[in-house]
Amino acid sequence: MDATNQNTYRFINKIKSYMISCKMVEEGETILAAVSGGADSVCMLLVLDALSKQMRFSLAALHVNHGIREEAGEDAEFVEKLCKKYQIPFYLEQIDVPKIVSESGQTEEEAGRIARYKVLLERAEAIxxxxxxxxxxxxxxAETFILNLCRGSGIRGLSGIKPVRDKIIRPLLCAGRNEIEEYLGMCGESFVTDRTNLEDDHTRNRIRHHVLPMLNDMVNSGSNKHIFEAAGMLREIEDYLEEEAREIVLIKKLKADNIDINSLREYKPLLQKYILMEILGTVIPHRINVSRYQIDSLFKMCQSTSGCEKTYFEGGIYAKREYNKLYIGKEKLDLSKEEKTGNPLPEILFKEFEVAEKFEELQQRIPREAYTKWFDYDKILSSPSLRYRKVGDRISIDSDGHGKSLKKYMIDERIPASRRDSIPLLCDGENIMWVIGYRMSSAYQISEETRHILEVSVFF
Incomplete structure (x- = not known):
């Protein structure tokens, strides 16, 4: 066996060992490979094709055209020809990411990722x-680790990309980009290059082009490998803490609607937070949007010595402490459907997230729509509620705290008197946050100090 064949064999065997250790596939199963045509996905397709004979699984490929780049059609043709060459079943899906962005307000990267996984899951089920x-x-x-580290992530974020998550498997996670390119060179296979990956428009690209090369060149040439290993160790720690928390919740019979704080304090602070996370996950399905901010808020409530305390999270989730008892639950917001006008109030959707970008970048993402607004979540003191106007209402109009009566504001905006009683208001207690369809209060606008944002969308 010559050197080239030895190296290709060694690389394929490395991926095989990793797949086996992570229990990625069983004999007789089918893998659908997401193939963009780039070096990484082409390498993965070739390796999986070689391993399908050894490990006895079936293989198919799906290419997703995002409708963003003019040359995307050429990428699809390239992948189709590649699959034909290796006799791999090929599927093509078209999605209109620019349209999704315009309708949802998501970033192009986020919209593409969500839509891509959606069609992958649908095609996987179909075949x-x-x-x-x-x-x-x-x-x-390594990019994910650094990105999450700089955003202030906890252990879960620093554990990075999982090799297996539900139906998703990542066979190449143990291989570096240089190994991938070397393998393709040995195989003599070409690939396409997405020009957007060469730009510095996204934070991840800037880490890829500048931060990682600097770490490898000026700190340690094995930086990527060491970050990969550290993420793996943190993932093991995360799994262990979650399992410990799960057992404690079961043994102590801790339930969201009646948590004995004294029982919670028997454990170390870190484990207390994981127990709270486990309990909160029983209130929020699938632990969607359970954030570090929420867990830290619950933990601080449990450490407090004041008599009673209550706080609200996204989606009507509340936490209430009464002396040595903590209660977590979900309540309907104060959205009565009729008031003196007899007009029904609109439906409302809340979404909370932590600030990850610089303020300048964040400003570009602020929704400009009439019925979607961003608020500084940390300035909201109670559960936001909807109502119509009443005597004495005022609204803040500038950053210095100046305000004017709601009546005067409506007159200045030339809102007809016949409509004023039917304009819904989003309120924080008695304070007006937003005259829906018009302006929001300056008191809740995001700033450079903002750390958590509440996105509110209204549907009539």
Whole structure:
């Protein structure tokens, strides 16, 4: 066996060992590979094709055209020809990401990712594929680690990309980008280059092009590998703490509607937070949007010595402490459907998230729509509620705290008197946050100090 064949064999065997250790696929199952045509996904497809004979699984490929780049059609043709060459079943899906962005307000990157996984899952179900393979590699893991570290993530974020998550598997996560390119060179296979990956428009690209090369060149040439290993160790720690918390909740019979704070304090602070996370997850389905901010808020409530305390989170979730008891639950917001006007109030959707970008970048993302607004979540003192105007209402109109009566504001805006009683108001207690369809209060606008944002969307 010559040197080239030895190296290709060694690389394929490395991926095989990683797949086996992570229990990615069983004999007789089908893998649907997401293939963009880039070096990473082409390498993954070739390796999976070689391993499908050894490990006895079936393989198919899906290419997703996002409708963003003019050359995307050429990428699809490239992948189709590649699959034909290796006799791999090929599927093509078209999605209109620019349209999704305009309708949802999501970033292009976020909209593309969500839509891409949606069609992957749909196609996998249609063909009976038990797994979806995506081509994340060691460098992607390092980028994710640094990105989450700089955003203030906890252990879960620093544990990075998981090798297996539900149906998603990542066979190349143990391989570096240089290994991938070397393998393709040995195979003599070409690939396409997405020009957007060469730009510095996204934070992840800037980490890829500048931060990681500096770490490898000026700190340690094995930085990517060491970050990958650290993420793996943190993932083991995270799994252990979650399992410990789960057992304690079961043994102590801790329930969201009646938590004995004294029982909670028997454990170390870190474990207390994981117990609270486990309990909160029983109130929020699938632990969607359970944030570090929420867990820290619950933990501080449990450490407090004051008599009673109550706080609200996104989606009507509340936490209430009464002496040595903590209660977590979900209550309907104060959205009565009729008031003196007889007009029904609109539906409302809340979404809370932590600030991750610089203020300048954040400003570009602020919704400009009439019925979606962003508020500084930390300035909201009670559960936001909807109502109509009443005597004495005032609204803050500038950053210095100056205000004017709601009546005067409506006159200045030339809102007809016949409509004033039917304009819904979003309120924080008695304070007006937003005259819906018009302006929001300056008291709740985001600033450079903002750390948590509440997005509110209204539907009539």
């Amino acid at each position: 009976g594929a038990s797994h979806i393979a995506v081509a994340h590699h060691m460098n992607d893991q």
